[in-house]
Amino acid sequence: MSTVLRTEQLNRYLGEGANRVHALCDVDLTAEAGKTYAIVGHSGSGKSTLLYLLGLLDQPDSGTIELAGKQTGQLKDDARTALRNQYLGFVFQFHFLIKEFTTLENITIPMRKLGRWSKEEMADRGMSLLKSVGLEDKYKRLGNELSGGEQQRVAIARALANEPAILLADEPTGNLDQNNADRVFGLLSAISHERGNAFIMVSHNRELAQRCDVVFPMEDGYLKV
Numbered sequence: 001m002s003t004v005l006r007t008e009q010l011n012r013y014l015g016e017g018a019n020r021v022h023a024l025c026d027v028d029l030t031a032e033a034g035k036t037y038a039i040v041g042h043s044g045s046g047k048s049t050l051l052y053l054l055g056l057l058d059q060p061d062s063g064t065i066e067l068a069g070k071q072t073g074q075l076k077d078d079a080r081t082a083l084r085n086q087y088l089g090f091v092f093q094f095h096f097l098i099k100e101f102t103t104l105e106n107i108t109i110p111m112r113k114l115g116r117w118s119k120e121e122m123a124d125r126g127m128s129l130l131k132s133v134g135l136e137d138k139y140k141r142l143g144n145e146l147s148g149g150e151q152q153r154v155a156i157a158r159a160l161a162n163e164p165a166i167l168l169a170d171e172p173t174g175n176l177d178q179n180n181a182d183r184v185f186g187l188l189s190a191i192s193h194e195r196g197n198a199f200i201m202v203s204h205n206r207e208l209a210q211r212c213d214v215v216f217p218m219e220d221g222y223l224k225v
């Protein structure tokens, strides 16, 4: 298996003065293609902080993040954004679809940013992604005309639009009932095993976390590997 993501000795401090928190302490994490990972731990243990760093949405105070063989520390903003578009997909607890856009339009946004495909190719790819999440018949619906579980599945399709090597998800099922949570998790994990992307999920749902290949407990900023 190939390593797609590796961190060494990541540290992150948040807040100012008396509120300053050592949110991440010397975190070493390695993720391999095609494997699923769960990060679990109490509220405030640093899970989202870590996921934001892995997603290149925030920067560490010290330590390194290597993504698809590239060191990310010294990159300028536009190079980080390009790397994020090419290699990373992100699913949040709240899906952040654009509600005035159709399902298909929401999914093609990352493809347009990457600029690799023609208009027709983007539409074809969008429809095939919608099919993989079971929503091809709802391609014309607006974001706010879908149920919560459906919106989350559109968000997954959108996160997969550019075939990311790494799919990150912060509480992707936190907002769903047990049936929908099972379905969304099953989809994410099957897709990762089939497509060979690494999938890293933060979850409070112990049962779903245990179904990942690797579980990383987090405690007070430390990742137990």
Ligand SMILES: Nc1ncnc2c1ncn2[C@@H]1O[C@H](COP(=O)(O)OP(=O)(O)OP(=O)(O)O)[C@@H](O)[C@H]1O
Pocket (backbone or CB within 6 Å): 014, 015, 016, 019, 021, 023, 041, 042, 043, 044, 045, 046, 047, 048, 049, 050
């Ligand atoms: N912007 C901020 N300023 C100051 N402290 C922050 C900020 N964001 C987070 N923190 C603190 O950093 C620590 C880690 O927060 P983080 O959001 O990573 O926790 P979490 O494990 O994701 O929790 P939850 O399960 O509740 O989502 C917490 O102590 C939190 O209070």
Ligand SMILES: [Mg+2]
Pocket (backbone or CB within 6 Å): 047, 048, 049
């Ligand atoms: Mg969090």
